[in-house]
Amino acid sequence: MAEPTFEALYAALEDKARKLEQGNLPLEESLRLYEEGAKLVDQLRVILEKAELQVKTLQGRIEESEFELREVEAAYESDE
């Protein structure tokens, strides 16, 4: 199973915070939202703390420069 992404967790946190701040929820529900939100806060901060930039270099012939403009356009079109 894939780890949830930062983006997904952050969106979940924003969602819970929004619901919580709108009020009009029973106290139990609010406490539950807060507990879940607090867990997300911890998960997000762990992700930020552990992150390490990765740099990969694409393999390809750097001398591959003599191609026509048409090929660029054809390559994009075939992707669509």
Add this chain to the structure above:
Amino acid sequence: MTTPSALSVSAVVSFLREVLESNEFFSDLWIQGEVSNYTRSQVGHRYFSLKDASAALRTVLFRDNMPGFQLKDGERVIAHGRITVYPQRGELQFVADFVRPEGVGYLAAKFEELRLRLDEEGLFDPARKRPLPRFPRRIGLVTSPTGAALQDIRNVLARRWPLATVLLSPALVQGDQAAGQVAAALRRLAKEPDLDLAIVARGGGSVEDLWAFNDERVARAIYGFPAPVVSGVGHETDVTIADLVADLRAPTPSAAAERAAPDIAQLDRAIRLTDRQMASAVRALLAQAAGNVESVLRRLQHSSPKPAELDAKVGELVREMQTGLERRCATDRARFENVAARIDSLDPMATLARGFAIVQKEGTGKKPVVNSARKVKPGDRLSVSVADGAFWAEVS
């Protein structure tokens, strides 16, 4: 069999014209020379010769391509256009589509011609600029594998947004091959799946050094790129065609990295702020619940015919609590203390310490909070949580 015969003039001129017009060199030319025999036709086209010391070339400039200055005999100009044959006279003709005074210089003229042409075609249209993703995971990078731009971008991203993976698509960024290589590197990158955005970057240099980024191939590769492109070429003051086509132009490679990604320090602050705001909302709810308890108690006191007896009963219950409640409410308390510990910076317990309490109905599993006098009836057993513990009470 057809009888062999000489070719018609039309056939030869038409063939000559075809040869010229299908030749790439002759269909995209920059020529500089002096204007002579300048005339203007009734419909507004300009006819003149471009000449130098030993040659001349008939030239036409159609009225849709008027230069922004007054053409006249003796003017030295630089012009872009194509060579064709004017069949009626069998004359070579240079069909110019862009003319500027020679003084502006070759590179500046080339830049302006391409800028006008691509602008007209819509490549710089603000409406097609794509928004950048908020949290890019895979960032493509086209730059030199040995240049300062790579180091700058790597440093900025390592500091600000280390959650990213950078895919470097290497290219020479200077010299005759650079434009073709940058366009090719973009094409390779375009094939990578799940790319969130791309950065095209090069450190500062002279106009000539940056020239690859004023190339039509690079412009079209950026325009057609499947994800948003951020450009960071040269210094603040350099604006290249690549900058104009890019979805976002940053003044330098470092700035491109900064604009492309969020800052984890800022995000961490935002996350902690959200945490505090949530805690604050919970605290407000607790205060509200405590207020409800007070009003329940007041109503009980007013409606009870024997408030003194009620007081005595509560006192009794408090004593009961001292012996048995700790155990019975352990779970709820642990849970509550968890939340309380979390929001301690906001002093959430202060509400209870001020004398408010949380009243919950006894029940299996969930214990509904009593936030309305209508929710209780005589005989109901209630759990009352206060600052330092909880006790049971009965509605009479």
